[in-house]
Amino acid sequence: MSSPTDPAAAAALHTGAAVSAVRAGSGALRVVELVDGRTVMVKENRAPQATRAEATGLMWLADAESVRVPTVFGWDERWLVTERVVTGGPDPTAARELGRGLARLHTAGAPAFGAPPPGGPADAYIGQAPMHNSPGVSWPVWYAEQRVLPYLRRAVDEGTLRPGEARAVEELCDRLPDLAGPAEPPARLHGDLWNGNVLWGADGHPYLIDPAAHGGHRETDLAMLDLFGCPYLPQIVEGYEEIAPLRAGRPARIGLHQLFPLLVHTVLFGRGYAEQALAAARSALLL
Template identity: 55%
Template sequence: MTARQAAERHTGVRAATSRPLGADAAVVTLEDGAEVVVKRGQGSGATMAEAAGLRWLGEYGDVPVPAVRGHDDTWLVIDHVAPGTPSREAAERFGRGLAALHARSAPAFGSPPPGGPGEAWIGLAPMRNEPHEDWPTFYARCRVRPYVREAARQGLFTAGETAVFDEVCDRLPDLSPSPEPPARLHGDAWSGNVHWAADGAVWLIDPAAHGGHRETDLAMLRLFGTPLLDHVLGAYDEAARDAGTPLAPGVEARVPLHQLFPLLVHAVLFGGGYVAQALTAARAALRA
């Protein structure tokens, strides 16, 4: 099946044209004038996980996400959102919306979205979503240790370097802030998945959604240069305070701890400088 055929199957409308959107996606224009993005899943359960994540994140409309038109084992079809340019107003509205989204909560730390598989994906890497009673246990077991083991298997970390990550995992109950309820996370909120749209809003795309700690999404926003980030975080902080759920003191010092997971994923997938960055983040987390 081609992307055009997948679009027709899941929308019930004939395709007029299509154009590539990266290696495994296309924008298909339908005969009724609508545009959809057709994505090929990266592995087993990928399309189901993304579809479930988009529906879960979009349930209350706190932050706009593309509507899911349909999916199968191979293809995901969602509405196309025309790109725009960053603005302060959009950044602040996004910050407030993200605070509201996180406050919607989740059944447990590590819980997948309703209808989503436990075996999910973050980009090109597999990711396990499994409910846990507390964040430190979940983060160590499902987010840090599996990727450290894989990196060590690839020869990216020495035994001594691996021990640094083990110490972080062992000390997580002390390194993390006071317990708070699991948040409804996007899970992969780097700048490429923060979509500044032509309608003047910020949309979230390509989620790796799960129940987690809200500081994880905020740390991911910092990782690769989200535009107008100070305005996003300032509006988030104000909204959280107004709701009576301010972030715990020391949130900036904990950024390396929450960035460990995406840095380890990048190290496993791409090697290079991400290996050193992950180790630097682990050491910084221990000093926080």
């Protein structure tokens, strides 16, 4: 069956309800009102695997029964139809709830580092950047080979980073087994956990959207929240540690975990992020 040609048809197909109105959302999103009183979000993705990755990622996060995510009503090769979350504002109570939920999400686990969600594609996305999910056993080796070096090579090939500058990142990858801290089991990650992917619901609960879900190291999600800023981050960490205390030395490892998203932003947005990535690598080498 071919994919619907417009967001109204996609909403009707995947919810089973007639559409009363469609209005613009941000970017590729459309807000669709249904005659039964519900309002849903319809997202058009650039590639079938992007839709599949996002839909299966949301469902994998939901299966952990930890942090709230929008309900997935349905998806196809072009459209993703989800619940609309009515937003409010952050507060310390919701932040602690988010921290506790993230701890439960991470401890729900994954089959391996790099494992995609069940039914999810190996070739997925983080934001607009391709992201390959290839399972590995050792987190330091997997993180270097599957998360850091691919984006470093692309940045060098495109001239955003000079080869001489890349040596600091390559040295860090070589030393990762000694710098990574205590071994951790694979965690179930959101995978793209910047502040914009946290919704503070009008119902007082936090929600997560737009995952790049995979098995990884739990400190990576927390480091990304720290990188781009998140309201009440200390309360989030406090709530997290109520459920799953973090290993000693985590603050010193934040830059190491931020290197991946900084390199992703380098290939997407240019030289300003390259400078931050190099600073993070050089700082991590001092551990």
